[in-house]
Amino acid sequence: MARTIGSNGARTAEAIRQAGVKLIYKHGYEAMSLRQLAAEVGLQSGSLYKYFENKQNLLFDIVRDHMEDLLGKAEADLAGITDPLARLKTFSAFHLRYHMTRMAHVFIANMEIRSLEDEHRAVVVALRRRYEGLLEEILRQGAKDGVFQVREPKVATYAIISMLTGICMWYRPGGRLSQDELVEIYTGLVVNGATGPGAAAAKPFEANPLEAVTAQPRDGGTRAKPRAARPKAVRA
Amino acid sequence: MARTIGSNGARTAEAIRQAGVKLIYKHGYEAMSLRQLAAEVGLQSGSLYKYFENKQNLLFDIVRDHMEDLLGKAEADLAGITDPLARLKTFSAFHLRYHMTRMAHVFIANMEIRSLEDEHRAVVVALRRRYEGLLEEILRQGAKDGVFQVREPKVATYAIISMLTGICMWYRPGGRLSQDELVEIYTGLVVNGATGPGAAAAKPFEANPLEAVTAQPRDGGTRAKPRAARPKAVRA
Amino acid sequence: MARTIGSNGARTAEAIRQAGVKLIYKHGYEAMSLRQLAAEVGLQSGSLYKYFENKQNLLFDIVRDHMEDLLGKAEADLAGITDPLARLKTFSAFHLRYHMTRMAHVFIANMEIRSLEDEHRAVVVALRRRYEGLLEEILRQGAKDGVFQVREPKVATYAIISMLTGICMWYRPGGRLSQDELVEIYTGLVVNGATGPGAAAAKPFEANPLEAVTAQPRDGGTRAKPRAARPKAVRA
Amino acid sequence: MARTIGSNGARTAEAIRQAGVKLIYKHGYEAMSLRQLAAEVGLQSGSLYKYFENKQNLLFDIVRDHMEDLLGKAEADLAGITDPLARLKTFSAFHLRYHMTRMAHVFIANMEIRSLEDEHRAVVVALRRRYEGLLEEILRQGAKDGVFQVREPKVATYAIISMLTGICMWYRPGGRLSQDELVEIYTGLVVNGATGPGAAAAKPFEANPLEAVTAQPRDGGTRAKPRAARPKAVRA
DNA sequence: AATGAATGAGCGTTCATTCAT
DNA sequence: AATGAATGAACGCTCATTCAT
Numbered sequence: 001m002a003r004t005i006g007s008n009g010a011r012t013a014e015a016i017r018q019a020g021v022k023l024i025y026k027h028g029y030e031a032m033s034l035r036q037l038a039a040e041v042g043l044q045s046g047s048l049y050k051y052f053e054n055k056q057n058l059l060f061d062i063v064r065d066h067m068e069d070l071l072g073k074a075e076a077d078l079a080g081i082t083d084p085l086a087r088l089k090t091f092s093a094f095h096l097r098y099h100m101t102r103m104a105h106v107f108i109a110n111m112e113i114r115s116l117e118d119e120h121r122a123v124v125v126a127l128r129r130r131y132e133g134l135l136e137e138i139l140r141q142g143a144k145d146g147v148f149q150v151r152e153p154k155v156a157t158y159a160i161i162s163m164l165t166g167i168c169m170w171y172r173p174g175g176r177l178s179q180d181e182l183v184e185i186y187t188g189l190v191v192n193g194a195t196g197p198g199a200a201a202a203k204p205f206e207a208n209p210l211e212a213v214t215a216q217p218r219d220g221g222t223r224a225k226p227r228a229a230r231p232k233a234v235r236a
Numbered sequence: 237m238a239r240t241i242g243s244n245g246a247r248t249a250e251a252i253r254q255a256g257v258k259l260i261y262k263h264g265y266e267a268m269s270l271r272q273l274a275a276e277v278g279l280q281s282g283s284l285y286k287y288f289e290n291k292q293n294l295l296f297d298i299v300r301d302h303m304e305d306l307l308g309k310a311e312a313d314l315a316g317i318t319d320p321l322a323r324l325k326t327f328s329a330f331h332l333r334y335h336m337t338r339m340a341h342v343f344i345a346n347m348e349i350r351s352l353e354d355e356h357r358a359v360v361v362a363l364r365r366r367y368e369g370l371l372e373e374i375l376r377q378g379a380k381d382g383v384f385q386v387r388e389p390k391v392a393t394y395a396i397i398s399m400l401t402g403i404c405m406w407y408r409p410g411g412r413l414s415q416d417e418l419v420e421i422y423t424g425l426v427v428n429g430a431t432g433p434g435a436a437a438a439k440p441f442e443a444n445p446l447e448a449v450t451a452q453p454r455d456g457g458t459r460a461k462p463r464a465a466r467p468k469a470v471r472a
Numbered sequence: 473m474a475r476t477i478g479s480n481g482a483r484t485a486e487a488i489r490q491a492g493v494k495l496i497y498k499h500g501y502e503a504m505s506l507r508q509l510a511a512e513v514g515l516q517s518g519s520l521y522k523y524f525e526n527k528q529n530l531l532f533d534i535v536r537d538h539m540e541d542l543l544g545k546a547e548a549d550l551a552g553i554t555d556p557l558a559r560l561k562t563f564s565a566f567h568l569r570y571h572m573t574r575m576a577h578v579f580i581a582n583m584e585i586r587s588l589e590d591e592h593r594a595v596v597v598a599l600r601r602r603y604e605g606l607l608e609e610i611l612r613q614g615a616k617d618g619v620f621q622v623r624e625p626k627v628a629t630y631a632i633i634s635m636l637t638g639i640c641m642w643y644r645p646g647g648r649l650s651q652d653e654l655v656e657i658y659t660g661l662v663v664n665g666a667t668g669p670g671a672a673a674a675k676p677f678e679a680n681p682l683e684a685v686t687a688q689p690r691d692g693g694t695r696a697k698p699r700a701a702r703p704k705a706v707r708a
Numbered sequence: 709m710a711r712t713i714g715s716n717g718a719r720t721a722e723a724i725r726q727a728g729v730k731l732i733y734k735h736g737y738e739a740m741s742l743r744q745l746a747a748e749v750g751l752q753s754g755s756l757y758k759y760f761e762n763k764q765n766l767l768f769d770i771v772r773d774h775m776e777d778l779l780g781k782a783e784a785d786l787a788g789i790t791d792p793l794a795r796l797k798t799f800s801a802f803h804l805r806y807h808m809t810r811m812a813h814v815f816i817a818n819m820e821i822r823s824l825e826d827e828h829r830a831v832v833v834a835l836r837r838r839y840e841g842l843l844e845e846i847l848r849q850g851a852k853d854g855v856f857q858v859r860e861p862k863v864a865t866y867a868i869i870s871m872l873t874g875i876c877m878w879y880r881p882g883g884r885l886s887q888d889e890l891v892e893i894y895t896g897l898v899v900n901g902a903t904g905p906g907a908a909a910a911k912p913f914e915a916n917p918l919e920a921v922t923a924q925p926r927d928g929g930t931r932a933k934p935r936a937a938r939p940k941a942v943r944a
Numbered sequence: 945a946a947t948g949a950a951t952g953a954g955c956g957t958t959c960a961t962t963c964a965t
Numbered sequence: 966a967a968t969g970a971a972t973g974a975a976c977g978c979t980c981a982t983t984c985a986t
Contacts, residue, residue, distance in 0.1 A: 505955065
């Protein structure tokens with residue numbers, strides 16, 4: 001009974017993963033040393049190699065798992081919704097909330113792509129393309145239906161995702177505005193941008209605009225802890 | 237050998253600066269070695285120290301000079317325009333064009349802020365705040381005038397700048413869409429986002445929408461060369 | 473290769489310390505390179521950092537440990553002796569013997585104080601002051617008792633210690649004169665200098681003058697090995 | 709008339725020499741860089757090579773010239789004095805005064821011998837042997853005459869010179885004790901040490917003991933300036 | 945008489961990684 | 966499952982020195 005089921009190994013592996021996220025977030029992949037990481041979890045640096053093949057693979061695992069999680073959850077959120085406008089709102093709200101609760105993972109996935117070796121980067125870029133494809137398809141469908149005024153869905157996709165993702169550069173939990181308020185503001189910009197000036201009649205964004213969007217805790221127990229270390233800031 | 241014939245301090249300094257931008261863009265500041273940089277300009281690594289105090293200062297010089305250039309040119313572009321809508325279009329177009337022609341500098345300034353030491357980062361962050369302040373003030377004035385529907389100018393500023401800046405993550409000269417077309421698309425999203433759904437009557441963004449914005453080469457001969465090295469891509 | 477078979481941390485640490493003493497003695501702290509030191513003990517230079525924090529700390533450790541050893545052994549030797557003259561002879565003999573058997577340490581401690589960083593130097597200077605204080609107190613007491621003619625005990629302390637310490641500049645084991653003979657000669661100069669011309673009646677230094685002083689193996693097995701490298705000499 | 713007679717070159721050479729003494733005194737030969745030295749005299753470091761062959765020769769020139777000066781002045785001071793006791797007092801006083809006024813040169817000559825290359829060191833050591841020979845001969849003659857009780861003149865020479873030279877480790881102009889007082893104290897120790905306990909009758913060191921010794925400014929305008937930079941101290 | 949651009953070697957130090965134990 | 970001793974390469978940086986101008 002001295003040994004917890006699931007073994008110490010699994011727990012250590014998880015601790016390493018979390019410490020890795022924290023340190024890469026804080027210092028950047030290149031600047032984080034394995035000695036630091038080992039110290040963070042109470043090991044010698046050589047012992048880390050029981051848990052990953054090398055430093056590069058640690059990064060890859062973190063980023064790939066994050067991207068798969070992001071993609072899977074986005075697809076789950078959109079499942080069953082067919083109206084393009086509702087899908088856009090859902091996507092936007094999902095993306096925002098995810099980026100506000102998993103800032104470190106998201107930040108890493110965006111900043112450290114260039115630190116990935118070619119093959120790993122290819123995998124991650126492919127996952128991201130699939131994720132972007134979700135939004136692109138929404139915009140394309142909405143344009144076809146006449147509800148969006150979007151000439152270039154691919155460009156609009158990049159633009160919208162950049163805008164939404166940008167929230168992780170400055171958002172900090174406990175700020176003046178709640179997550180709900182921020183979702184409303186950003187989603188408003190997105191929807192207005194997509195529907196265009198003639199859309200007034202359709203009242204695309206008014207009374208109780210977030211009714212289809214508000215829900216989801218989704219992230220279970222893993223919400224990014226408010227006390228998480230911050231990177232040297234970008235919007236300090 | 238003591239001196240390469242015809243060597244010239246000012247020319248070398250400029251070559252180092254340019255090579256620095258290129259290599260930091262391509263590999264990241266941490267990952268770029270001074271030996272690489274020296275090789276790029278045909279020097280021994282120790283000789284670089286005639287041209288900068290240390291590696292950190294090279295980065296700082298690049299980023300600070302870029303930010304001052306960006307800020308100065310934005311202010312120059314906005315000078316004399318008073319109408320908030322026109323100012324928003326001008327700002328947006330300026331930002332986009334600048335980011336399409338100086339991709340490497342812009343990318344560095346956004347990605348390597350965390351590699352700056354505290355004091356240097358403070359200087360750069362302050363410059364960026366001033367730059368963001370330009371847009372925020374435009375949004376604030378437009379909201380006061382009733383032409384924009386923007387509840388939180390600060391948040392909208394971050395959102396819009398993130399969106400516009402995102403262009404440097406994927407834009408490559410010579411692509412299917414011209415700079416002018418991209419400016420039109422992005423500016424449309426921005427203006428529609430800011431004016432909101434009720435703005436239809438004002439027709440804020442239609443026929444010939446960029447007449448006041450299209451022109452300017454501005455950057456004279458220094459346009460970022462199309463052959464510039466690309467970073468390991470983020471949108472590859 | 474990961475590990476030299478039979479390698480042993482404690483043994484390596486000791487080897488590094490000894491090689492450090494030898495090389496600093498021979499070339500001086502500034503002139504000794506860590507690559508030299510590493511080669512001397514059969515390591516790569518980076519591996520040394522398992523054993524000290526940095527080059528400066530290696531020097532500090534050597535010098536501080538030496539000073540503490542010197543001080544401790546001097547106090548032990550003087551313990552129980554109360555007569556100022558006997559104490560002076562004891563101190564003088566102790567100092568000489570110590571300096572003849574630990575020439576390298578002593579030389580380093582005297583020559584490399586200026587290579588210590590401020591904080592480290594302060595620690596070492598304080599230890600040396602305590603050591604000098606032993607002699608100063610002896611002179612002061614002897615002057616009070618009327619056995620010494622010493623107007624300025626502090627100055628006399630410096631003078632005597634300089635004289636005695638100087639032996640490590642030229643003494644080499646196996647020379648014409650034995651350690652005992654040298655102790656007698658130097659101690660004679662010291663005692664005569666301190667007691668002054670009128671002291672004849674007291675016969676402070678004649679027949680069997682070292683009877684209270686001769687003893688001491690003290691340093692057991694650690695006698696400085698005669699084969700030790702010599703510094704580029706100062707009295708070559 | 710724009711050009712001062714003696715030319716700028718000679719003046720620069722002298723400035724370099726003085727700055728060299730100052731910086732070697734302060735930081736040590738190894739630790740002093742030629743860039744520092746050049747900055748001190750307002751030149752580029754490459755320009756120094758008009759004034760010396762290389763760094764090592766600068767040190768050698770300083771040390772050799774100092775030794776020749778020391779030797780020459782000692783011989784001049786002793787000229788015409790025949791009585792061993794008077795010669796001992798003269799030598800002692802000369803050595804002390806010289807060491808109190810030329811601390812930097814003396815310090816360098818003592819500390820940096822090991823930084824000299826073999827050939828240069830040989831020259832300097834030979835000069836020092838001649839200097840030590842002066843004292844040794846005095847002691848030998850005095851012993852023969854029965855006025856000194858010195859069994860081993862060579863050892864006594866080393867001992868006495870070490871003692872006297874030690875003054876440059878702690879003496880600072882403007883201290884509580886004047887140069888004259890210090891000369892008296894130290895010379896007392898030396899003379900008492902040499903004459904031994906039975907010498908009381910000869911009253912070797914009493915009433916106006918320095919009458920033959922006090923004089924000489926000798927060092928003309930070049931007295932070490934009290935404001936001279938100090939080395940990181942050895943007796944701080 | 946001096947500059948200023950450059951060299952090439954070497955410095956102290958850190959790093960990811962290996963592997964016998 | 967983990968340690969701890971070690972590697973070998975590379976890093977940022979400083980140095981004495983050279984020499985065309």
